[in-house]
Each structure stands twice: as structure tokens, then as C-alpha cells.
Amino acid sequence: MTLYDGKAGISYQVEGVFVEEAVSRRLQALGINDGTRVRILNRKKKGAMIIQVRGTRLALGRHISSCIEVKEEAERGEETAV
Amino acid sequence: MTEKNKTIKVAFVGNPNCGKTTLFNAVTGSRLKVANWPGVTVEKKEGAAEYEDCSLTIIDTPGIYSLTCYTIEEKVTRQCVMDDEIDAIVNVVDASSLERNLYLTLQLLELGKPVILALNMMDIVEERGMEIDLHRLPEMLGGIPVVPVSAARRTGLGILLHAVVHHYEEGAAGNVLTYGEEIEHKIAKLEVMMQARFPNHSCVRWHAIKLLENDEDVRNEHPISIMNVVEKSYEKEIIQQKYAYIEMIVREVLFHKEKKAAFTDKIDRILTHPVWGVPIFLLIMCVVFLMTFLVGDFLKAGFESVLGWLSGQAGQFLLLIRCSPWLISLIVDGIIAGVGGILTFIPNIVILFLALAILEDSGYMSRVAYVMDTIMGRAGLSGKAFLPMILGFGCSVPAIMATRALETERDRRKTMLITPFMSCSARLPVYVLFSDMFFPGYAHLAAFSMYVIGMGVAILVALLMHRWEKSREAVSDCLLIELPEYKRPNARTIGIYVWTKLKDYLEKAGTTIFVASIIIWFVLNFGIHGMVSDPADSFGAMIGRGLMPVLAPAGLDMWQIAVALISGISAKEVVVSSFAVLFGVVNANSEAGMAAIIGHIHMQNPAFGPVNAYALMVFCLLYVPCAATIGTVKKESGSWKFTIQMVVFQLVLAWAFAVLVFQAGSRLF
CATH class of the missing domain: 1.10.287 (Helix Hairpins)
Structure with a gap:
């Protein structure tokens, strides 16, 4: 699945970033890499979303979020707290 | 240890929105603009500071996430830190998001220059119940000095400068990170x-x-x-x-890093709601503009009486010292009318900038980029392009400079083209004057509608351009922006912001508008046969009459309006000044002044009513931006061709809309 298919309030783990070179470099600089944990905080039905990654909030457009391959993070006790 | 009169060159480098400029202001005593959204600083700025016997030159750089060179900010900053003249780097770090900020730190350490880590926003870290081990952190970064500071509360500044002065001689830290x-x-x-x-x-x-x-x-x-x-x-x-x-x-x-910043998330649940986000944004802007008109009008009375008194006194004094009548006319009807009339709008301007400053400093700005992303996406722009547009409500010049934060040249030009449609503060006097004169009782609504029309036209133009170019290029819906934590607006920050804007406004009144008023007075009082008693024989009238046929379909067939619109290119407020000078009204922004202007207009054209006035307001909203904006567009786009195309396009668009308003309006009403 891609991040774009994700639901608000759920944590995911990045499995790959398949977007234009320039954008993927920016994402990498922001710490979005293979294996990074991201959490969707808020999203619009067909559009942008707000994610939390490495302690900061980012707004991502639909194009970028649908180019990030993720898998749902296995529940871990301490991180389920909202 | 340090020799006397040694100058150390220090660069402040860090992620966007980590407080570099606040720290820079605190250390150097400067008053540069700061706000709570990423990308406020787009150019590097220099300042000076003293510590013990050392004088320091401090350079504030645009925020970057990485030392690559993909955006203009990155290029500016990278060039600056690579410069051999830089003796030391102060890496400003937002301690509340240490993980992301340290990425740049590791890159800076690899440069082989002395780096001092300024750990900013420690107060937020404490508020959130987090703790940072200040002994272990420097150890893991190769022993560089780590100084906790609070730029907002101005603590830790002395220690930071001490660290800079004494550490830079020790040279760079060794190799911190060993790769595979x-x-x-x-x-x-x-x-x-x-x-x-x-x-x-x-x-x-x-x-x-x-x-x-x-x-x-x-x-x-x-x-x-x-x-x-x-x-x-x-x-x-x-x-x-x-x-x-x-x-x-x-x-x-x-x-304790898992402790959540629940406050920001709670507010975000409302302000960035998928459905209510856009209406809430429009409501907020609505409140801002209504405040501007209501509170501004409330405070206006005081300014009016002062101006009336001043004008009377000046006239009497000049008579007393036996000035020639033409000089009295120049001073009273030209300068005091032209410049003074503009000064009575100060309350409105201050309130507008106060509201914009609060919006910017609270952290709401980058949320607007998220909220508007869907609408902007239809127009082929990312939500980020909306930030320059909001700044355009204040002044188009910084707004056009802010387009630097956009990724592609195509997006930049498109945004530069539509940003002037956002009503800047200079157009406010025009709206206030004409809606008060021709829409009594509905003045606020008429003025507010200009802001809505401006925003609508901007988005519409972008939309049409997108349709037109769709066949040629792929969409770039690449919204990627950091959302800062909400915070209580800082009184000092807002004070600096409003004061800077007010100073700009006063400077403009003292320079551009002053000169324009004098020129208008001359153009209106001199004709081919020298000084004229009836302005209808003046040079101004000749020029204006030449343009009347063009303006006639928009219901603006008065030579005075043509003169006012031309002079308005110097600065949009001058449209109001020209009316004041044209009709010899001392204070255009008072009841008596307005009555005089209406009287004069009706003498020329008895049919001039609300529809004509509305067409005039629409024309002022959309036509050629002021000279300063045109200059900025040229500088930022680097192309005269683009700049001229933009000016022509906006002129034609303004004319078309004004004609549409007048023709439709005069058939309906």
C-alpha cells in the first residue's frame, strides 16, 4: 500500500520512496527513508495529509504521499497512546 | 587569548523556522522580520555584535534542511557557509525537534569549520516534559560547544558569544561520524x-x-x-x-520524547478539518478585514481633526509671511492634501498589519497551505503557493520575494503573476474612500467584496493558465511543508512587524506620495500657456482626455479618473491623493472631504453612481501593480519580457473586468 491509502491516527513504516529525484532527496533530508516510522495525524479524503515524522509535522500533497510505499506498523504497547 | 579589534565572521545556519532570525535580532539588536512559518528569511542579512574585545560580523541565512543545492535558499546558504571568510558557524537547532535538526548539524560538522551548537527553544522542551542530556550531546558531536539559548526570552546569548569567540580558534571538531x-x-x-x-x-x-x-x-x-x-x-x-x-x-x-504536544494536535483537529478548514480560513480573513475597517474607522476621527487644524494653520501662516498664492496652493492643495489624506488611513493600516502579524506568528500560516492545497491543486499549484498570496494582503513586494520558497521556476512565475491580485494595504484607502462615498450603510461589505474578488480572480487566472498549459507539462502537486507548533504570539515580534510596516508606510508617504503629489499639482495647474486657473486647461486634463474613450465602456469617462489611475502606478494610495489634489480637498477621508469629492464628480458627470464607483474599485484592484512591485518582479524573475507581459496582461484584465462590472451593473440597477 502507499501512504496515500493510509488512515488518520495510524502509524506506518516506510518501505520505499518512488518519486522524482528532486523530491525524494528533499524527503530524505527530512528523514523520510526506508524504515522510517510515520504517523498520519489528519488527512483530506482525496488530497493532502498531515504526518508526524521524527518529531515534526509535515503537510504532504497527494502526489508525494501516493509515491511512498508503506506497511502498517505492528502495534507496540508504548506507541499506541494518543 | 584574542587580539584586540579582531573581527570574527559568524554565520547562523539552521533548519527553517528554528529561530535563527529571532536569535540574530537578539544578538545584533536588529529588527528583521520573524514569523512562525518556514521560509520567512529568503536572503542573507548581516549584522554586528561585540563581545569582550572582539567584534563579530553575524550573517543570518535562510533556513535549510540539508546542504544540497536544490532550492534557492539552499544555494544562498551553502555558498555563504562554504565561503572561506566565514570563521565559525553557529548551528541554530530547534531543541524540540532535535532528531530532524541534527541531520544538518552532521553535515555542517563535515565541512571542517568550527561549529557551535545553539540549542534554541529549550523552554518548549521543558514545557513538554522532555529532557536533553547536555553532557552527552556534545560528546557525541565531537566535543563542540552546545549552548542552550532562548532567542525569544533572550537568555544564553552571552554564553553563546563567549563560545564563539573562544571556540573558533580551537578549530574544527574531528571526524564525528564514521560511515560503513x-x-x-x-x-x-x-x-x-x-x-x-x-x-x-x-x-x-x-x-x-x-x-x-x-x-x-x-x-x-x-x-x-x-x-x-x-x-x-x-x-x-x-x-x-x-x-x-x-x-x-x-x-x-x-x-520522555513520547509525551505528545496535545495542544497543537487539538487545535489542528479543528483548523485543518477536511471539510471545515476552508470555511474557517475564509471566516478568519473576514474577521481580519472587518476589524480593519471597523476599528480603523473608529480611530480615524482623531486623525481628521489634527489634519484639518494643521492645514488651516499652514494656510494662515503662509498668508502671514506673504507667500505667493501659487506656493500656498502647492503646499496646501498639493502636499497637505496629497500626503495628509494618506496619513489618515494609518489606523486602518496598523490594524491590518497587526492582524496579519498575529496570524503569521501563531503558526497558522503553513496550515493555510495545507487547507488550500486542494483548491490550488486544481490550478496546478501547490498549497505552498498560497503563502505568498496571503502576504500579498500586506504588501506585494515581500510577497513576490516569498515566491522563492517555491520549487520550480514555472510555479514561481505563475504565483508572481497572480499575487498582485491580492489586495495590498495600499489599495485599502481607495476602497475605504469610494465605498464610504457611494455605498453608505454597506461600505464595509463593498470594501470586503474587493478582497474576495481579488482572491477569486487570482485563483481563476491560475486555473485558466493551468488548463491552457495542461497539454504541455505534467502537474506538480508537490506540497511539502513543515507545520510548526502553535504558540502564543510574541508581543515583541508583533511590535517589530507592525512598526516596520508603519515605518514603510510613513516613508512612502514622505517620498513617493510626496513627490507624486507635487507632480500631480504641477500637471494640473500648468498648461501649454503656463499656469492655468481652470484645471480643465492643464496638461493633466489633456492626457486624461486622451484616455477617456478607452475608459468610457467601464463608465469611467472622466479625465480626472484617467489622471488618478496613471499616477496610481507610482503607489496605489496616490489614486486617493490625486483625487484630493484634483478637487483641492484637504482631507479626503472625512465627511466634508467626501462630500466635496462627490460634488465635483457629479459636476463633471451627474450619472456617476455606485456602479461606476464599483467599476473604478475593481479597476484599481486589478490593474498594473505599483512601480515597486514591478521592479521586484523584474528582479525576481530576471526577465523584462515576463515583467512587461505581466503588466500588459493585468492592465487588459482590469479593463475587461471593469467593463464587465459596469455594463452588467448598469443594466441590472
């Missing part, structure tokens, strides 16, 4: 090759790493054959290993 075997092996090889070719190079390791990352600029500057060493780009691996090291640092130095 394969990469280190290649770095070593490249270092040898670099040293052979460029024996005096200052930061060989950094350049070797950049070569491994396949960095274009570094490769072009160092044309050494690396084919057999670098067979692919190692950028991804290098970034991953940096972040892996950062994760290790964070694990060791940061405690």
Missing part, C-alpha cells in the same frame, strides 16, 4: 585524489562525500576523474547512515 566500510574506503580514495589535485583545499572530506553523493555543483567545480571509484550515487546510503547515527544520539540524550 565501503563508503569510508571510497572517501579515503577520493581524499587522496582531491589532495593531489587541489593541495590547498580546506574541507577535503566534505567534498569527497559530496562527490560520492553525486552532487552536481561539487562535481563541476572539481573535474577529477572519479569514474573508477564512484560507480553509483551513494547519497541514499550516506543519508541513511547519518540518520542511523542521529537515532543513536537521540536515544542517548533525549528523555
Whole structure:
């Protein structure tokens, strides 16, 4: 699945970033890499979303979020707290 | 230890919105604009500070996430820190998001220059119940000084300067991060090759790493054959290993990091709601403008009486010292009417900027980019393009400079083209005057509608352009922006912001509007036969009459209006000044002044009513931006062709809309 298919309030783990070179470099600089944990905080039905990654909030457009391959993070006790 | 009168050049470098400029202002006593959204600073700025016997030159740079060179900000900052004249780097770090900020730190350390870490926003860290181990952190960063500061509360500044002055002589920290075997092996090889070719190079390791990352600029500057060493780009691996090291640092130095910043999330649930986000934004802007009109009007009375008194006194004094009548006319009817009339709008302007400052400092701005992303996406722009547009409500000049934060040149030009449609504060006097004169009882609504029309036209133009160019290029819906924490607006920050804007306004009144008023007075009082008693014989009238046929379909067939519109290109407020000078009204922004202007207009054209006035307001909203904006567009786009195309396009569009309003309006009403 891609991040774009994700639901608000759920944590995911990045499995790959398949977007234009320039954008993927920016994402990498922001710490979005293979294996990074991201959490969707808020999203619009067909559009942008707000994610939390490495302690900061980012707004991502639909194009970028649908180019990030993720898998749902296995529940871990301490991180389920909202 | 340090010699006397030594100047140390220090660069402040850090992520966007981590407080570099606030710290810069605190250290140097400058008053640069700060706000709570990423990308406020787009140019590097210099300031000076003293510490003990040392004088320091401090350079504030635009915020960056990484030392690559993909955006204009990155290029500016990278060039600045690579500069050999920089003696030390102060890496400003937002302690409340240490993990992301340290990525840049690791890159800066590789440069081989002395780095001092300024740990900003420690107060937020404490508020959130987090703790940072201030002994372990420097240990893991190669022993560089780590100084906790609070730029907003101005604490830790002395210690920071002390660290800069004493640390820079010790030189750079050693190698902090060792990459995996394969990469280190290649770095070593490249270092040898670099040293052979460029024996005096200052930061060989950094350049070797950049070569491994396949960095274009570094490769072009160092044309050494690396084919057999670098067979692919190692950028991804290098970034991953940096972040892996950062994760290790964070694990060791940061405690209780899972505690949530519940406050921001709670507000975001409302303000960035998928359905209500856009209506809430429009409501907020609505409140801002209503405040501007209501509170501004409330405070206006005081200004009016002062101006009336001043004008009377000046006239009497000039009579007393036996000035010739033409000089009295120039001073009273030209300068006091033209400049003074503009000054009575100060309350409105202050309230507008106060509201914009609060919006910017609270952290709401970048949310607007998210909220508006869907609408902007239809127009082929990312939500980020909406930030310059909001700044345009204040003044188009900084708004156009803010387009630098956009990724592609195409997006930049498109945004530059539509940003002037956002009603800037200079157009406010025009709306206030004409809606008060022709829409009694509905004045606020008429003025507010201009803001809505401006925003609508901006989005519509972008939409049509997008349709037109769709066949040629792919969509770039690449919204990627950091959302800062909400915070209580800082009184000092807002004070600086409003004061700077007010000063600009006063300066403009004292220079551009002053000169324009004098020129208008001359143009209206002199004709081919010298000084004229009836302005209808003046040069101004001649020019104006030439344009009347063009303006007639928009219901603006008065030579006075043509003169006012032309002079309004110098600055939009001058439209109001010209009316004041044209009709010899001392204070256009008072009941008596307005009655006089209406009287004069009706003498020329008895049919001039609300529909004509509305067409005039629409024309003022959309036509050629002021000279300063045109100059900025030229500078930022680097193209006269684009600038001229833009001016012509906006002129034609304004005319078309004004004609539409007048023709439709006069049939309906």
C-alpha cells in the first residue's frame, strides 16, 4: 500500500520512496527513508495529509504521499497512546 | 587569548523556522522580520555584535534542511557557509525537534569549520516534559560547544558569544561520524585524489562525500576523474547512515520524547478539518478585514481633526509671511492634501498589519497551505503557493520575494503573476474612500467584496493558465511543508512587524506620495500657456482626455479618473491623493472631504453612481501593480519580457473586468 491509502491516527513504516529525484532527496533530508516510522495525524479524503515524522509535522500533497510505499506498523504497547 | 579589534565572521545556519532570525535580532539588536512559518528569511542579512574585545560580523541565512543545492535558499546558504571568510558557524537547532535538526548539524560538522551548537527553544522542551542530556550531546558531536539559548526570552546569548569567540580558534571538531566500510574506503580514495589535485583545499572530506553523493555543483567545480571509484550515487546510503547515527544520539540524550504536544494536535483537529478548514480560513480573513475597517474607522476621527487644524494653520501662516498664492496652493492643495489624506488611513493600516502579524506568528500560516492545497491543486499549484498570496494582503513586494520558497521556476512565475491580485494595504484607502462615498450603510461589505474578488480572480487566472498549459507539462502537486507548533504570539515580534510596516508606510508617504503629489499639482495647474486657473486647461486634463474613450465602456469617462489611475502606478494610495489634489480637498477621508469629492464628480458627470464607483474599485484592484512591485518582479524573475507581459496582461484584465462590472451593473440597477 502507499501512504496515500493510509488512515488518520495510524502509524506506518516506510518501505520505499518512488518519486522524482528532486523530491525524494528533499524527503530524505527530512528523514523520510526506508524504515522510517510515520504517523498520519489528519488527512483530506482525496488530497493532502498531515504526518508526524521524527518529531515534526509535515503537510504532504497527494502526489508525494501516493509515491511512498508503506506497511502498517505492528502495534507496540508504548506507541499506541494518543 | 584574542587580539584586540579582531573581527570574527559568524554565520547562523539552521533548519527553517528554528529561530535563527529571532536569535540574530537578539544578538545584533536588529529588527528583521520573524514569523512562525518556514521560509520567512529568503536572503542573507548581516549584522554586528561585540563581545569582550572582539567584534563579530553575524550573517543570518535562510533556513535549510540539508546542504544540497536544490532550492534557492539552499544555494544562498551553502555558498555563504562554504565561503572561506566565514570563521565559525553557529548551528541554530530547534531543541524540540532535535532528531530532524541534527541531520544538518552532521553535515555542517563535515565541512571542517568550527561549529557551535545553539540549542534554541529549550523552554518548549521543558514545557513538554522532555529532557536533553547536555553532557552527552556534545560528546557525541565531537566535543563542540552546545549552548542552550532562548532567542525569544533572550537568555544564553552571552554564553553563546563567549563560545564563539573562544571556540573558533580551537578549530574544527574531528571526524564525528564514521560511515560503513565501503563508503569510508571510497572517501579515503577520493581524499587522496582531491589532495593531489587541489593541495590547498580546506574541507577535503566534505567534498569527497559530496562527490560520492553525486552532487552536481561539487562535481563541476572539481573535474577529477572519479569514474573508477564512484560507480553509483551513494547519497541514499550516506543519508541513511547519518540518520542511523542521529537515532543513536537521540536515544542517548533525549528523555520522555513520547509525551505528545496535545495542544497543537487539538487545535489542528479543528483548523485543518477536511471539510471545515476552508470555511474557517475564509471566516478568519473576514474577521481580519472587518476589524480593519471597523476599528480603523473608529480611530480615524482623531486623525481628521489634527489634519484639518494643521492645514488651516499652514494656510494662515503662509498668508502671514506673504507667500505667493501659487506656493500656498502647492503646499496646501498639493502636499497637505496629497500626503495628509494618506496619513489618515494609518489606523486602518496598523490594524491590518497587526492582524496579519498575529496570524503569521501563531503558526497558522503553513496550515493555510495545507487547507488550500486542494483548491490550488486544481490550478496546478501547490498549497505552498498560497503563502505568498496571503502576504500579498500586506504588501506585494515581500510577497513576490516569498515566491522563492517555491520549487520550480514555472510555479514561481505563475504565483508572481497572480499575487498582485491580492489586495495590498495600499489599495485599502481607495476602497475605504469610494465605498464610504457611494455605498453608505454597506461600505464595509463593498470594501470586503474587493478582497474576495481579488482572491477569486487570482485563483481563476491560475486555473485558466493551468488548463491552457495542461497539454504541455505534467502537474506538480508537490506540497511539502513543515507545520510548526502553535504558540502564543510574541508581543515583541508583533511590535517589530507592525512598526516596520508603519515605518514603510510613513516613508512612502514622505517620498513617493510626496513627490507624486507635487507632480500631480504641477500637471494640473500648468498648461501649454503656463499656469492655468481652470484645471480643465492643464496638461493633466489633456492626457486624461486622451484616455477617456478607452475608459468610457467601464463608465469611467472622466479625465480626472484617467489622471488618478496613471499616477496610481507610482503607489496605489496616490489614486486617493490625486483625487484630493484634483478637487483641492484637504482631507479626503472625512465627511466634508467626501462630500466635496462627490460634488465635483457629479459636476463633471451627474450619472456617476455606485456602479461606476464599483467599476473604478475593481479597476484599481486589478490593474498594473505599483512601480515597486514591478521592479521586484523584474528582479525576481530576471526577465523584462515576463515583467512587461505581466503588466500588459493585468492592465487588459482590469479593463475587461471593469467593463464587465459596469455594463452588467448598469443594466441590472
